[in-house]
Amino acid sequence: MSSTPESIAGAPLTQAERTALSDRSMIDAAIELILEHGTEKTTLKAIGEKAGYSRGLATYRFGSKAGLYDAVCKSISRRWLDYLKAGVGDKTGIEAMGAALDAFYKFVTESPREARVLQILYCGAASPKSEYRETSANIHQKQQDDVADWVRAGQAERRIRGDVDPQSVAAQYIAYISGITYLWLINPDAVDFRKANDDMKLHLELSLSPEAKGD
Amino acid sequence: MSSTPESIAGAPLTQAERTALSDRSMIDAAIELILEHGTEKTTLKAIGEKAGYSRGLATYRFGSKAGLYDAVCKSISRRWLDYLKAGVGDKTGIEAMGAALDAFYKFVTESPREARVLQILYCGAASPKSEYRETSANIHQKQQDDVADWVRAGQAERRIRGDVDPQSVAAQYIAYISGITYLWLINPDAVDFRKANDDMKLHLELSLSPEAKGD
DNA sequence: ACTCACTTGCTTGTCGACAGCAAGTATCTT
């Protein structure tokens, strides 16, 4: 009976390859199932079996349901950061903020499933005793700090008015993205991402550019 | 043996009064427990017993855990709408949007527990099969429509530039409130609500008022 | 105003499903 799952295709896998494969499979299965049933109604048994393993592997590997969701969260976040990096490059100021909105739109349209699941997980992190709350808080904090840096750089180049507080602008910007994604999640038809982002870009221009009244 | 829970205080209660009392008690208990443990780790047994009843009453009365959370969501929403009405009155345009931000700040500072729980419940509504998703979607949609009306009224009075789309501005505005509340929830120290709202008001002024360049 | 049939509020017994754990088996590694 040499037809173990791995050896069917030929060469046997190393231990490292086996764990990498089962990790990937279970994270993918989790994404699929969260999309369909949400985080609460998705069971570890369903995840393990959909990935082609036993009901117990997910717990064994990730320690707990929250541990698995934390891994999924980090996995999708990495993908999103790739989009972000590719879109923004080393732009700064209003330009960077506009490019990030475009990157986000691209992420949502090209990988809507990942985007949805990421937002669902972020929402789960809002619960008082969520075990991956730190993960969400750190990601949001880092993104907010990056935006604040863009604003500061823009101010240094005199392309953003000097009397705005970078941290506050960044908070507002991140809040918009988080909020619009939530609205899209609970009522996809009610949100026109393209239009909302274009309007946001216009408003950023109007409220941040130094040419306007004041400053 | 006339010392039933109700008759201790004197007059016996009517059926309607009894349900009103137990409903209220259970909703209050749920708010308390959600604050402490989140929605998932709060049990119906704990809610019923904290309210002074049996483990089974919550299920019996609200049908399911989701049914109870739906009731809590609606209960807190009503309170928030009171704040909103009192703060905005019949203002319109940018003024109304500023007043709503002030009302929201007041709600968050005066009833932080309710505000937190409401946001936690909204987050729970993001899950694909959440049974109170409709409730959240409706509330957000209605608020967005109200804001759009303020914008239209402001445009009619020539106090808001005519070339912005009311629906889009409203979406952006609601997204900001939703997003900043989420950020506050997962990391309360990182959000200065007062400052963020003041900045938001300034940016609304800059991007919506017709005196600026263009239009 | 008393009572008896009926309704409604609430509790308790029970069940299937779940997350998590520990002990066991199969597969790699040296």
Next chain:
DNA sequence: AAGATACTTGCTGTCGACAAGCAAGTGAGT
């Protein structure tokens, strides 16, 4: 071959849900 590591299976306590039962409230007929 023998140890290490990937994975499975047996088990337990707890959960939400349901249904049957109990107790308190209600109202029509006398």
